Amino acid sequence: MKKISIIVFLFCGIFLGNIQSQQVKRSSVPLEHGADRIGPRTDEAMQKWREYGLGQFIHWGVYAIPGGHWNGEVYRGAAEWIRSWNRMPRSDYDNLYKQFNPVNFDAKRWARQAKDMGAKCLIITTKHHDGFCLWPSKYTDYTIANTPYKRDIIKELVDAYNAESIDVTLYFSIIDWNHRGYRARPPATDEEKASYEEFKQFTRNQLIELLQNYPTATGLWFDGTWDQAWIQQAPWVHELERELRAMRPGLIIGSRFRADDHGKRHYDSNGDLLGDYDQTYERNMPETLEELNGVDWDCVMTVPENQWGYHSDWSLTYVKKPFEFIEMMVKAVSLNGNFVLNFGPDGKGNIRPEETEIAKEIGAWMKVNSEAIYGAGNSNWEKQGWGYYTQKGDNKLYLTVLNHPLNNMVRVKVPRPADNTKVTIVEKAYFLDGKKPAIVRNAGRDKFNNIYYDIESPRPSSTMPYVFVLEIREVNRDERDNYQQAIM
Secondary structure, eight states, rough: OOOHHHHHHHHHHHHHHHHHHHHHHSSSSSSSOOSSOOOOOOOOHHHHHHHHEEEEEEEOSGTTTTTETTTEEOOOOOOGGGGGSSTTTTHHHHHHHGGOOOOOOTHHHHHHHHHHHHHHHEEEEEEEETBBBBBBTOOOOBBBSSSSSSSHHHHHHHHHHHTTTTTEEEEEOOTTSSSTOOSSSSOHHHHHHHHHHHHHHHHHHHHHHHHHHHOOOOOEEEEEOOHHHHTTHHHHHHHHHHHHHHHHOOOEOTSSSSSSSSSSBOTTTHHHHSOOOOOEEEEESOOOSSSGGGGGGEEEEBBBBTTTTSSSSSGGBBBBBBBHHHHHHHHHHHTTTTEEEOOOOOOTTTTOHHHHHHHHHHHHHHHHHHGGTTTTTTOOOOOTTTTEEEEEEETEEEEEESSSOSSSSSEEEEOOSSSSEEEEEEEEEEEETTOBBEEEEEEETTTTTTTEEEOOOOOOOSSOOEEEEEEEEEHHHHHHHHHHHHHH
């Protein structure tokens, strides 16, 4: 008895120690500029954001004019970075805005294409690292107002996308190569410090201007926040974030905007998320739900491997296919995230034909299968090799089949309910395309007493993924056999 007591005492000590260590981790580093909130937001605006599933990103600016080329030479980097190329004279680049005249730009056409693709949100570059503004900012002359085009592109896009019931988030780069006060390293001299203070105020003014000019914008998507000069401004940036949120209740800001007291970005020194969702997944994705620790997140993805702005030559890199984007989107939703696909229009305002075709193919798939995406999320059913599960509520399960089984049988493994007196049954099964019924057969149990079902799946005529719907329900164990005999 004494031995048992000692074991119990040791177990309790270890258990309580683990709890205490978690609590210590949560509060071990005193922070004035750490996370403002522990855990996900629960408001209506954030819930709507969670249910997007698919979004569109657009990188557009004067870098679309050279399109990855200058003086007959090809820039092999990301096209929107061409100003940093040693073959690109700064003065030449900085005067490109005088040629920016996208006569083929039609915001309504872009918005219709996005809607047909199935996008529920747009992220648009109001200005990239070069500092050129697609809106007529009153704080700089380096704007659309001083181009041959002159019109407010951001307003046209916000109005057109909102008219199609698509939310707009405004991308804003903190890096600004055009502003004399911008610097990557912390200012050292008094003159540099004064100049950087001017840059900070300029940045604040522009952000406030964007929120004032475009009151329906739902969020700010920040970039270029990795410089030490910005990271060391944590108190000032934190106060600016609070000011922006106060201006626009419900404003959604990702994890990139600011650092904590010790320079930690995305997650503070206690491991808590800075902002409303994790922005670390750029051209990559998480593998498991566990690594996300319950935070909201999105994945932003390019069509070529690393081209965001318009580059006329896509032969330099691998170009992804619509099937791959559908797979990424379903995977993101299965892990409670959003998938955002980037487009890079050319200097005349055309979305390139390849991107148009991709949007068309994704849209055709979404017209049939969007029920498995919008408002869906993670399921506790164990992933199998054929694809991904997504789920709505307690009783609607979607199986997106990416790898059609050679035996034409899609096998599912049924999770065990928390209540041992109950089992999960398949009440109804059908293809999402046309709602055609699917035949489900009991495939027996394994040595661990796990239950399996096989769903008959004739070889599809299309090479694109297809979706089954299983309507499931928990029943008492003594009901299960009678039920299965009735429907199998």
